[in-house]
Each structure stands twice: as structure tokens, then as C-alpha cells.
């Protein structure tokens with residue numbers, strides 16, 4: 001999802017419910033932030049290294065669905081067949097379904113328990129939800145016991161290990177006007193964006209058994225991988241953008257469109273398959289059925305409209321990825337100029353950095369949905385702002401890696417997809433617009449302010465539907481995203497981090513990691529104990545305040561002794577920039593491990609006869625330090641002599657207080673960016 005609430009969230013005055021910091025769990029009986037975190041014991045399914053083990057298993061759900069759009073009544077109706085395969089060692093006497101549309105009923109938990117200002121809320125009088133027909137399991141009628149947005153089916157026979165069942169069911173739903181799906185009313189017709197539009201089997205896993213947290217709105221999705229064969233019947237003048245590959249282009253496209261689509265499959269330049277000028281030109285009567293197949297995906301979304309223009313080009317090197325844009329006239333000229341090329345950049349950038357994009361299509365649709373991701377297809381509403389469209393495109397396609405490929409549980413751990421995605425978006429934006437021009441740049445002060453807000457935000461590990469004070473934007477996106485940047489560029493360094501992060505994706509692509517699997521993998525593959533970082537940044541909500549205490553210097557003897565202190569719960573390595581009277585500067589570091597031994601730590605060195613003029617902690621301002629006033633030491637006894645002032649014009653051009661102006665001849669031991 002694109003975070004639409006963050007700015008407002010930060011502005012909300014939250015004097016309501018302060019989180020008790022003392023309620024933090026006391027890990028391993030130690031109050032030290034460095035203490036080992038008491039993670040679940042490992043086994044053959046999930047290894048201590050953080051990798052999936054030899055006994056790893058996950059369920060599978062393959063779907064064949066026929067669905068018809070009733071444009072007049074803005075509803076969908078269809079029938080589904082699901083082959084559900086039990087790969088666990090456990091016999092299952094019942095299965096649970098996700099019925100996400102039921103969150104849009106007036107009496108749902110989501111409707112009643114959500115605060116009124118959530119962005120996805122439908123009008124109060126909207127009567128949403130699924131209408132379910134008779135369900136059958138292996139041909140026998142079964143009841144679906146519906147409880148809010150989940151449903152239970154007691155099986156006629158237990159489903160044994162290794163066995164499959166065939167679930168079939170008819171269903172219908174009225175399309176909600178907006179949310180993570182919805183309808184855009186354009187000049188040339190309605191754009192329908194459809195997602196979580198069919199009942200689906202919930203996840204049964206080794207961590208929670210059946211995952212039965214109902215969809216309430218903020219918590220997104222956690223679903224099984226499977227193959228989808230979906231037939232979509234729409235008015236004959238509609239164009240359908242579906243997940244995966246179109247299976248029957250000959251039946252639904254004109255000869256000219258077929259030709260242009262084939263051309264696009266060999267072009268890195270954007271090819272217009274249906275231009276805006278053609279909209280409304282050809283209006284055949286009746287209906288057409290568009291058939292799509294999407295393999296190894298965790299759900300199926302699509303969009304349909306008679307108002308679509310359609311562009312495409314390929315990304316990818318070894319395997320071509322058809323990048324497509326579907327948009328109404330109102331999105332011109334931004335979408336026709338750039339949408340496909342933005343998609344190409346994103347697919348290429350993350351493929352090269354993180355893991356190859358595994359599917360053959362990547363489709364972007366312009367409609368009412370602000371920004372939302374589904375496997376191989378995303379929805380983005382931006383029509384005017386170039387930077388805005390790049391940002392939302394990059395973000396939503398970034399989700400193809402997290403969680404579409406690395407299938408984390410979004411309903412519990414939004415940070416594992418939103419935070420990781422916010423993190424990778426930073427570098428993608430820099431690659432596209434040039435270093436220093438990514439929008440997320442320079443966020444340390446903002447992060448510090450939000451971390452130190454009153455009341456203090458909950459820990460990142462809080463489930464999205466349980467986050468107070470509208471802080472989802474900070475806890476799922478901003479804080480974890482910035483934390484990953486710190487971990488890469490400040491704590492581990494890009495090389496060490498990237499190897500470990502790629503290992504995480506390699507291990508868990510098309511599988512479902514827990515937070516612990518991520519934490520353990522990063523430690524295992526980077527070769528570094530990060531308990532202090534996971535606890536401080538993810539499990540707890542403490543803040544950082546590094547400070548310079550006493551400074552003792554005897555230049556003639558060459559002795560410098562600086563006491564650095566850590567005044568709050570959170571710990572980080574220390575970087576100090578020291579300026580001397582002869583114009584030289586150096587940087588010194590204190591490893592984070594020092595804070596395991598003391599909250600005040602002496603740092604000593606030989607100044608080589610030089611007098612210290614100034615010391616600054618965190619000179620590049622990358623740490624979310626809540627009090628920067630105590631980061632600087634100025635030597636008040638030191639007076640600039642005349643010779644220095646007059647003699648060195650190069651120095652006069654520099655703002656000595658701005659660490660970014662440190663000349664390259666001065667020693668610089670650590671950089672905040674790469």
C-alpha cells in the first residue's frame with residue numbers, strides 16, 4: 001500500500017493513550033539492550049540460522065475462477081474451484097476462509113472498530129460483503145460458518161497429510177466505491193479496480209496454525225501461493241488488465257492490437273497498443289471473456305474499463321518482463337509519457353540489486369486506488385505529478401519483492417513489506433533522479449521527532465490493526481525504512497548488508513518468513529550480533545541521545561580524553577568529527593559494543609600536538625538523536641589567530657560547521673552514504 005496517512009498521522013495530537021514503557025518484555029531476564037533475544041526455539045522447519053529447514057512446508061491453493069462484471073449494478077458474481085493441498089503433517093478437520101469483502105459490511109469489526117478517519121473507509125451506508133452460494137467439498141455440500149471476515153468449513157472427511165481437496169463455491173459482491181479496490185468515474189467510463197474479490201482459503205502454517213485474524217482494513221494480507229486461471233466476462237468494449245498472462249489475446253484483441261502487443265514484446269521503447277484516440281471508437285455489443293493465468297502468486301487482482309488506453313514495453317535482461325500501463329484519458333500526458341518507463345526502471349533496478357523479478361508481466365493501472373499492490377499488477381491514482389507517479393509506481397512495484405515474492409504475514413507485520421519497501425525505494429529513487437535527490441533523503445531529524453513524540457509511538461512489532469494514534473505510517477514505513485538504511489549504510493556497510501539481505505530474499509522467496517527468520521538470517525549472513533538493534537529499533541520504542549561530556553586535552557603532551565555518553569535507551573555506534581587549530585580534521589569511532597559496559601565512555605587519543613577547536617558527534621546527521629545541542633563541543637579558549645584567517649583563502653570558502661564540506665584531503669573514516 002502507499003502510505004497516505006503518514007503526514008496526517010504525525011500531526012495528530014495524541015494525548016490519549018500513552019504506552020507504558022515499563023510494559024516492555026524483559027528479555028532473557030536481563031534489562032540490557034544487548035541481551036540475547038529469547039526467540040522461539042528452532043527446529044527442522046525453521047533453522048537457528050534463519051533459513052527454512054529440511055522439514056519446511058507450506059500449504060498450496062490453486063484456483064480456477066469464472067467471474068462476470070455487472071456494470072450497471074457495479075457488482076461481481078462468479079464461481080470458484082480451489083484445489084487445496086495439505087503439505088503439513090497434520091490432518092485437518094476443518095478449513096478457514098478469508099472473506100475480506102465482509103469488512104465492508106456496516107456491522108463488521110472493521111467498520112465498527114476503526115477510527116472514523118481511515119482513508120479506506122467506505123460510506124457508512126454502503127452494504128458490502130460477500131453473498132455466498134452453496135459450497136461443496138469434493139462434490140459434497142458443506143456449510144460455511146461465517147464470522148465477520150472469516151469463514152469455517154467443517155470437512156466431511158479430515159484432510160490428511162499430502163492430500164488435496166476440491167472446494168467449489170458461487171459468490172457475488174457489490175464493489176466498494178474506494179479502498180484497496182474501487183471505481184473511478186472518468187470522462188469515457190468507469191475504471192473498475194478489483195482485489196480480494198473472491199473467498200480464499202486462509203493460511204495454515206507452523207507458526208500460528210490457522211491464521212484467523214480478520215481483515216479490518218489496516219492489516220493487509222497473508223495468503224497461500226498457487227496458480228490462478230481466471231476468466232473475466234465484461235462488456236465487449238472493455239479492456240481488461242489482469243494479473244499474469246493473457247491466455248486468449250486472439251479472442252479479445254483487434255488485429256492491430258495483437259500486432260502492437262507483439263511489437264511491445266521486443267521493445268524497450270513504449271509502444272501504444274491502444275491510444276487515447278481509439279477510446280470509444282469501436283463499441284462492440286454483448287460481452288467478451290478475457291482469460292488470464294498467473295503462476296505462483298498469492299492472490300489475483302484485475303482492472304477493467306472501456307476508458308483504458310494501453311501502453312507496454314519490456315524490462316529485464318535474460319527474461320523479458322512485459323511492463324504495461326492502463327489509464328484513462330485524464331491521466332494524459334503523464335501516463336503515456338512515463339508510466340511504462342517508470343515500471344521498467346523499477347523492475348530492472350530491484351532485479352539487479354535484490355533478486356530477479358520472477359514473473360513475465362508487470363502492470364500498472366490508473367484508477368481510484370491511491371496506491372496498492374497485488375501480484376504482477378498494481379494500482380496507482382496519481383495523474384499529474386511526475387515525482388508522485390514515480391514514487392507510487394516504484395513503491396507499489398517494490399512490493400512485488402515484499403510481500404509478493406517473500407510472502408510475509410502483512411496482517412501482523414506490516415513493516416516486513418512496507419518498511420523493507422520504503423527502504424529499497426530510497427535507493428531506487430536515487431538511481432533514477434541522481435544521488436541526493438531521492439525524496440526520502442535527510443530524514444534523521446524527522447524520525448527523531450516522531451520517535452520522541454508524546455505519547456511515544458508503540459514498537460514497530462505492533463500489529464497494524466492495533467496501532468494507536470494513526471501511527472501506522474511511522475511504524476510500518478518511516479521507522480523501519482529508516483532503520484534499514486541505518487543498518488546498511490551506518491552499521492554494517494553496504495557490502496556486508498547487501499549480501500545478508502540478498503541471502504534473506506534468496507532463502508525466503510516464495511516462502512513465508514517470520515520476523516525472527518529475518519533477524520536470524522541477517523545476523524547469520526552478515527556475521528554480526530544485532531540483538532541490540534532489533535530490540536532497540538523493532539521490539540522497543542526507546543530513543544537515542546548521544547552526547548559529549550567532559551573534554552580533557554593537553555596538546556603539548558598529545559593527550560586527548562573525551563567522555564561520550566549515551567543518555568537514553570537506544571544505542572548506536574558513535575562517530576565523532578574533530579577539528580584542530582591547524583585546520584585538519586579527523587573522525588573517530590566508538591563501536592556500539594562500548595555501551596554494553598557503560599553509559600559514559602572515555603575515548604582517548606594522541607592529538608599530535610594539535611589543539612582541538614571543535615568536536616561533533618554524528619557530524620553527518622544520520623542518527624535520530626533527540627537532542628543535538630549536546631552533540632557539539634566548542635573550545636571557547638581557542639582563538640583563531642590572524643595568520644590562519646588571512647592566509648588560507650580556500651578555508652574561508654568553506655563553512656567549517658558543515659561537515660559535508662570536509663575537503664577530501666582530510667581523513668574521513670566513515671561515510672553515512674555510499
Ligand SMILES: [Zn+2]
Pocket residue numbers: 001002003395396399417418421
Ligand atoms: Zn506499500
